[in-house]
Structures are given as structure tokens and as C-alpha cells.
Amino acid sequence: MKYLILVFFIFIFYSLGSALYYMMKDGDGSKRMVKALTMRVGISIALFIFLLFAFWMGWIKPTGVA
Amino acid sequence: MQSREEYYVPSGSYWPIVGSIGMFALLGGFAGSLHGSMAGTVGMILGFGIIIFMVFGWMGQVVHESETGDYNLQVDKSFRMGMAWFIFSEVMFFAAFFGALFYARQLSVPWLGGEGNNAFTNQFLWPEFKSVWPLIQMPDASNFSVPKGIIDAWHLPALNTITLLTSGATLTWAHWALMNKNRNQLIGGLIATIVLGVIFLGLQVSEYMEAYQHLDLKLTSGIYGSTFFMLTGFHGFHVTLGVLMLIVILMRCIRGHFNNERHFGFEAVAWYWHFVDVVWLGLFVVVYWL
Numbered sequence: 001m002k003y004l005i006l007v008f009f010i011f012i013f014y015s016l017g018s019a020l021y022y023m024m025k026d027g028d029g030s031k032r033m034v035k036a037l038t039m040r041v042g043i044s045i046a047l048f049i050f051l052l053f054a055f056w057m058g059w060i061k062p063t064g065v066a
Numbered sequence: 067m068q069s070r071e072e073y074y075v076p077s078g079s080y081w082p083i084v085g086s087i088g089m090f091a092l093l094g095g096f097a098g099s100l101h102g103s104m105a106g107t108v109g110m111i112l113g114f115g116i117i118i119f120m121v122f123g124w125m126g127q128v129v130h131e132s133e134t135g136d137y138n139l140q141v142d143k144s145f146r147m148g149m150a151w152f153i154f155s156e157v158m159f160f161a162a163f164f165g166a167l168f169y170a171r172q173l174s175v176p177w178l179g180g181e182g183n184n185a186f187t188n189q190f191l192w193p194e195f196k197s198v199w200p201l202i203q204m205p206d207a208s209n210f211s212v213p214k215g216i217i218d219a220w221h222l223p224a225l226n227t228i229t230l231l232t233s234g235a236t237l238t239w240a241h242w243a244l245m246n247k248n249r250n251q252l253i254g255g256l257i258a259t260i261v262l263g264v265i266f267l268g269l270q271v272s273e274y275m276e277a278y279q280h281l282d283l284k285l286t287s288g289i290y291g292s293t294f295f296m297l298t299g300f301h302g303f304h305v306t307l308g309v310l311m312l313i314v315i316l317m318r319c320i321r322g323h324f325n326n327e328r329h330f331g332f333e334a335v336a337w338y339w340h341f342v343d344v345v346w347l348g349l350f351v352v353v354y355w356l
Contacts, residue, residue: 002356005351009347009348012344012347013344016337016340016341016344019337019340020150020153020337023146023149023330023333023334023337024146024149024150027327029326029327031245033333033337034238034241034242034245037238037241037336037337037340038238038242040234040340040344041231041234041235041238041340044231044234044343044344044347045231045235047347048227048228048231048347051350051351051355052224055220055355060356062219062355062356
């Protein structure tokens with residue numbers, strides 16, 4: 001289940017990275033950057049909801065003393 | 067190829083030396099304050115004040131040059147390149163601290179506990195030591211502040227995650243407003259983002275007070291305390307800078323500096339805020355929870 005978190009992060013990095021690319025490459029009138037950032041926010045919120053659910057269901061156990 | 071006349075050469079500026087003095091006072095004062103020096107603490111606060119002054123002063127000068135039409139396409143490209151290198155240095159900065167956490171957590175602490183081919187290391191050094199992360203039962207605690215516990219991820223840190231994620235959403239809302247020429251939504255979205263950023267910082271301060279006063283979790287609590295405060299503390303500095311930059315962008319939006327065709331300053335600050343948001347998500351998962 002922890003690997004699923006990694007998958008979420010790969011998508012987050014991809015959308016953040018593509019927003020950076022569009023910021024550098026496109027003219028200011030382009031909407032590609034704001035679309036990529038919207039995607040970034042959406043996936044991040046989805047990840048947090050997943051973490052909350054995984055914690056509630058006991059799918060992911062923290063290591064150590066927590 | 068562009069002719070020489072097309073490249074704007076700015077006049078001499080004193081802001082770099084002001085920034086250097088501020089950085090020197092901040093870091094020198096911080097080092098002094100770690101040794102219990104009152105002068106160090108004063109120098110640190112003074113340095114922080116000088117840096118804030120420099121940020122607003124320098125940005126103000128650049129904004130003025132931009133608004134008076136000094137900048138052309140070539141300068142615009144320079145700003146974009148500058149932002150790219152700044153982002154690269156930021157990614158490397160956080161990669162180094164996340165790397166330090168990974169090294170301690172996955173490699174060096176388990177080695178002391180005898181993992182890999184290190185059974186004799188464990189036997190010779192601290193045979194009673196069991197490797198557990200977060201490392202609050204140190205093999206030799208005589209020189210460290212031993213924490214009574216750790217910050218529970220699903221209390222204040224979870225609330226902070228919600229705060230920062232919401233701020234990412236309000237900033238994106240403002241970004242769409244800029245693209246769609248909706249001025250009120252743009253200003254409202256930016257104000258909401260700034261307020262959420264300040265709330266985040268306030269919660270972070272109360273978390274640190276809880277850690278220091280009730281849990282004895284300090285910068286001196288061994289490798290766990292060091293990595294915890296280095297990562298979350300530097301992230302907090304980034305949020306502080308992000309809030310300052312958002313305030314500048316808000317002022318510029320109120321004055322009507324940007325439109326849906328020309329707004330690189332807004333884009334650069336927005337991207338920075340999203341980056342800081344993603345770093346926090348990483349911290350929430352690997353520092354606070356797992």
C-alpha cells in the first residue's frame with residue numbers, strides 16, 4: 001500500500017514539473033501551466049484523502065513508536 | 067541575433083550587499099544563539115529584519131523598472147532562466163535534507179543496530195541498542211535531550227496539511243481568475259492564500275512550542291530531532307518567504323500590474339507556492355507519519 005503513495009507522488013511531481021516546463025516555454029497567455037497546477041492540487045488532495053482513509057482502515061501502519 | 071541596444075543593463079544596486087549583511091547577521095546570530103549568546107539572538111532577529119527589508123526593497127525596485135518599461139523580451143528570458151536556476155537550487159536543497167533523513171533512517175541507524183554485515187558493530191559499541199525509527203531511545207543518550215514522545219501526525223500536522231492544501235486550491239482559483247480576467251476573484255483568492263499561509267505558520271509555531279515544552283523534542287534530540295527540525299524548519303522559512311512574495315504579488319494585482327497576457331511574476335510565485343506545498347506533503351508522509 002505504501003507503494004501507492006509513491007505512485008501518487010510520481011503524478012504530483014509530473015504535473016508540477018510540466019507546469020514548470022510550460023511556465024518557461026509558453027507565452028504568458030497560455031493556460032497550460034494553470035491546467036497542470038490544477039491537476040497538481042487535485043492529485044495532492046486525492047493523496048491526502050487516501051492517506052486519511054488508509055489510516056482509518058489501518059491499511060498503513062506507521063513504523064516505530066508512533 | 068538581437069542588437070546590443072535591445073538589452074537592458076540595470077544600474078548599480080545596493081540591495082545585494084544589504085542582503086549579504088542580513089544573511090551574515092542571521093546565520094552568525096543563529097550560530098551564536100545555539101551557544102546561548104544573547105547578542106547572537108539579537109543579531110539573528112536583526113538579520114531577519116534586514117532580509118525582510120531587502121526582499122521588499124529589491125522587489126520594489128524590480129517592479130518599478132518593469133512598470134516603467136525598462137524590460138524587454140531579452141530581460142524576460144533572463145528572469146525565466148533565473149527562476150529555473152533558483153528552482154533547481156531549491157530542489158537540490160531539499161533533496162540534500164531528505165537524503166540525510168533517508169541515510170540516517172534506512173542505513174546508519176539500522177547499521178548501529180546490527181543490520182547488514184554490522185552485527186559486530188552492534189556488539190562492540192552498544193549491544194543493548196535496538197534500531198527503531200523515530201530514534202528516541204538513543205544508544206548513548208548522555209549528550210542529548212531525550213524526547214518523551216513525538217508529534218502525532220494526525221493532529222496538528224494533519225490540520226496543517228489541510229491548511230496548506232487549501233491554500234494551493236485558493237491560489238489556483240486566483241490563477242484561473244487572472245487568466246479569465248476576473249479581478250475580484252483574483253484578489254480574493256490571493257488574500258485567502260496569504261491568510262492560510264499565516265495560519266499554517268502560526269500552527270507550526272505552536273507545534274514547536276509543544277515539542278520543546280512538553281515533549282522535550284529539540285534540535286539537540288539526536289538525529290531524529292536534528293532532521294525533524296531542519297526539514298520542517300527550513301520548510302517553514304520557505305512558507306514565510308512565500309507569504310512575503312504573495313503579499314507583493316497581491317499589492318501588484320491591486321495596482322493592476324498584471325493582465326492575462328503578461329504576468330510572469332505571478333506565475334513564478336504561484337509555482338514556488340505549489341512547490342512548497344508538495345514539499346510539505348512529502349514531510350507529512352515521511353517525517354510525521356511513516
